[in-house]
Amino acid sequence: MPTEPGSTVRYRGPVVLRRDRSKDMTTTDQRLLDRRGRSDWVHSDPWRVLRIQSEFVEGFGTLADVPQAVTVFGSARTPVDTPDYRVGVELGAALTRAGFAVITGGGPGAMEAVNRGASQAGGYSIGLGIELPNEQGLNEWVDLGINFRYFFVRKTMFVKYSHAFICLPGGFGTLDEMFEALTLVQTRKVTRFPIVLFGSAFWGGLVEWVRDTLLASGKIAAADLELLHVTDSVEDAVEVILRASEERGRAAGNPPSVETAGSDTAGSDTPESDTADEDGR
Known part of the structure; x- marks a missing residue:
């Protein structure tokens, strides 16, 4: 005009x-x-864009050289003296022995257990924390930690630098992260990677609902249900991940290597979701 x-x-x-x-x-x-x-003015939306940008830059820069890793989710409310906590410690150690770095949300409970198992086994124990009203900080077993302001930046890091996701029993946050990963794989926003649900008694009802309601009503395809692997065995969970890693290596014409950065594998495409998550993870 x-x-x-x-x-x-x-x-x-x-x-x-x-x-x-x-x-x-x-x-x-x-x-x-x-x-x-x-x-x-520092609380205005244009200024927040710069903060968001700085979190991406800090996360990408810090995690760029992380070897192939597995992200494990689970409840922050898991008590230390429970079977779920002991499984977390065992899982962290088993992933370390299999040659993977371990990434968690860095908090207490199941996250602490996995970081503890990885650290005690001499592995690379990583925690990606989040700013919450009742801030508890990163657990003491985290060797490399980053605290984020924004959930969607943090979830980008989980996906970008992981070969696989394992979900221990957890709350809304664990469900959100599981379904986000599932959606990204289903829609091929990222290269397919394993999503393991650990604990058939805990996850069985959800998987049954997905099968009997979503699949039965045509909301998902039969192949989509196969994206989830339910197990009660640490050895089985690790084997699923190792098998998938080997298949990716063959597809790329290269054998899998623990020296390969996670950004070259499963999560090389950045997820586009900016949804909030986590209540009682």
């Missing part, structure tokens, strides 16, 4: 301001260097 004669035109970077919108005559440099004023 042509500018009316006599109207003022101002340029603020790539933004064009005309008429009443052009009355702010200060420059970007002036606003940067001028005396300190109100600080509410």
Whole structure:
């Protein structure tokens, strides 16, 4: 639309301001260097974009050299003196012996158990934490840890640097992360990787509902149900992951190697979801 004669035109970077919108005559440099004023601008959406960008940069830079890894999800509310906690420790150690780094949400409970098992076995124990109202911090068994502000940035890191997901019993957060991974694989947003549900008694009802309701009503295909592997055996869970890793290596014409970074495998495509997650993970 042509500018009316006599109207003022101002340029603020790539933004064009005309008429009443052009009355702010200060420059970007002036606003940067001028005396300190109100600080509410740091909470504005444009500023949040830079924070989001910085979290991606920090995450990509920190995790770029991580060897092939497996992400394990599970409840933050799992007590130490329970079978689920002991399974987590055993699983972390078994993944380490199989040559994988271990990634968790870095919190207490099942996440702590897996980090503990990996660390005690001499493995690479990674925790990707999240800012929560009742912040508990990263557990003491994390060797490499990053704390994120945004769930969707954190979940990108889980997917990008993992060869597989294992879901121990957990709450809404674990369900969200499991279904996000499942959706990305089903829609081929990422190269297919294993999704293991550990604990048939815990996960059996959900899998039954998926089969008897979603599949029966035509909401998913029969092949989609095969994306989930349910087991009660640590050895079986690790074997599923090793077998999938070998198949990827053959498909790529290269044998699998623990020196290969996770970004070259399952999660090389960045997920596009920005949904929130996690309540009682």
